Amino acid sequence: MKVVAYIGSVLLATGVMVGAGFLLVLTTPRDGRWLIFLAFFAVTTFIYGPLILGSISAFWDTTVSADSRSYFRRYLFGVGIAEGLGVVAIIVYSVVVGAPIWLPILFIVLAAGLFAAGLAVGRSLIRHELAHPRPVTAWVPVSRREVGRKIAIIAITFVVFLLAGLALFLLLGRGDSHRIGETAVEVSLAVEFAFIAAGFACVMCSLSINRRLRATGGGDLGRMRRYMKLVLRRKPIELEESERVGAARYAAMVSYALAFQLGFIGLLYAGILIQQIQSLTYRRSSSLNVALIVLLVAILVWAIPLTIHRIVLARRYAREHADLLTAEAPAPAPVAE
Helix, strand or coil: CHHHHHHHHHHHHHHHHHHHHHHHHHHCCHHHHHHHHHHHHHHHHHHHHHHHHHHHHHHCECCCCHHHHHHHHHHHHHHHHHHHHHHHHHHHHHHHHCCCCHHHHHHHHHHHHHHHHHHHHHHHHHHHHHHCCCCCCCCCCCCHHHHHHHHHHHHHHHHHHHHHHHHHHHHHHHHCHHHHCCHHHHHHHHHHHHHHHHHHHHHHHHHHHHHHHHHCCCCEHHHHHHHHHHHHCCCCCCCCHHHHHHHHHHHHHHHHHHHHHHHHHHHHHHHHHHHHHHHHHHCCCCHHHHHHHHHHHHHHHHHHHHHHHHHHHHHHHHHHCHHHHCCCCCCCCCCCC
């Protein structure tokens, strides 16, 4: 259920983002395009703020401890501030460029609806999971064979969807040479299709790793935040003796989780970038295409070095505390407060 919800939310967010971009371009006077970045900032906060909030609510039990509740309130406050700034940005944008009065109202209603939906869906998913817990199993490290098998699945997915896309678009191209009859266009469509499919295969392959990662902290968001600060930021965090095993296991698991997360973002964004570049090359270009390309490239330039740095830190911590990985003491269980 979580997999369907996650994939559906990503597709919905991408679709709403693209649709909102087209709507902004169509309703904004040409002499007001210079301020369109304000509108894109607003739309981004309206869509991805609730998406992040819903993901946290669905993956973690935010009520299991005082720390969990405290951290979740911080996330909630942060998303609320971002949403408020987005409301101000879309109103200023609409007034300055003379956009239709219904435009800011539509986006503000969208923001409120997505915020409520993100919280409702996330909490519903975590309640369902807590009501149907998985059997507790012993902690098992990620092996090279397991990683190789997952990479093979992702590569096979890419090849299968690439071949299927080539066959499909070449077949369609026969009937309309002006639309997709050019070989370069057909190939780019198939490659785009394959990148996006491989990205979602990356998500599917990382599910077992993410479950084991969460288990290192007993599903306690507060405890996992302490692990993250200690392992990925190297901040001096005081841990209980029983938590030291959990922190070492967290370090051993999170490097793989981050690698698959980076793979998903890279593959998905590669597909979207090919789509936007294709639009600029073979169709009439627009400021939306350029803005989206710049945004995606900026995210990748920021995310790739940061994620690689954190993977290096996690592996270093795991090596430094390798003796704890085989310790008999289990990771601490959550304690309700």
